[in-house]
Amino acid sequence: MNITVLAVGVKMPHWVNEAVADYAKRFGRQIQFQLKEIKPEKRGAGVNAAQGMAAEEARIIAAIPNHAFLVVLDERGIAMTSAELSGCLKQWQGNGDSVCFVIGGADGMTAALKQRAKLMLRLSSMTLPHGMARVLLTEQLYRAQSILDNHPYHRE
Template sequence: MNITVLAVGTKMPRWVDEAVHEYAKRFGRDINYALKEIKPEKRGTGINAAQGMAAEEKRIVEAIPDGAFLVILDERGKAPTSMELAEYMRVWQQNGEHVCFVIGGADGMTDTLKQKARLMMRLSSLTLPHGMVRVLLTEQLYRAVSILHNHPYHRE
């Protein structure tokens, strides 16, 4: 199964990159995981939030793998449990889906981009720093895979 995470933002703190790498390497051969950074649009000097999100949308859409099952992370999305996420993963894997998760920029994402999603999901009702979202998403995806493999990482 292929999983791509598109994350607006570059130059994360080292601990973010290390944590994402740690969880990503745990997937094993079953999951091909890739995190791709999307350059954020600079704000100010005549560029407002809407213009910035539109520019970021263009970069995001260009980076979405062809035919991918698009999951947008959004504060108004569905908040699955770890078990529900594992079930999503089981179905995606069974259907041979290439799943693409999108983490938007500081101002969020355009409605146009959100409408392209096959699933809108939230990790928390709290506002989280972008680096933390990368780590949390990768850990939860690993957790979902461990649930599917009856690995003792997840405890109920």
């Protein structure tokens, strides 16, 4: 199964890249995990939030793998437990789906991009820094797979 995370933003702190890489290598052979950074649009000098999100949307859409099940992260999305995410992962694997998660930019994502998604997911009701969202998502995907594998990483 292929999992792609598209994250608006570049030049994350070292600890973010290190943590994401650590969880990504734990997936093993059953999941091919890839994080793609999307260049954020510069604000100011006549570029407002709406224009910036539209430019980022075009970059995101261009990076979405063909036929991927699209999940956008949004504070208004549904909240899942780790076990529920594991159930989704099992279903996607059973369907042979590739999955693409999108973490938007500082101003969020356009309504049109959210409407393209098959699932809107909330990691937290609190606002998270983008780097933390990358780490948390990657860890939760690893945790979901560990649940499916009956690995002792997850404890109830």
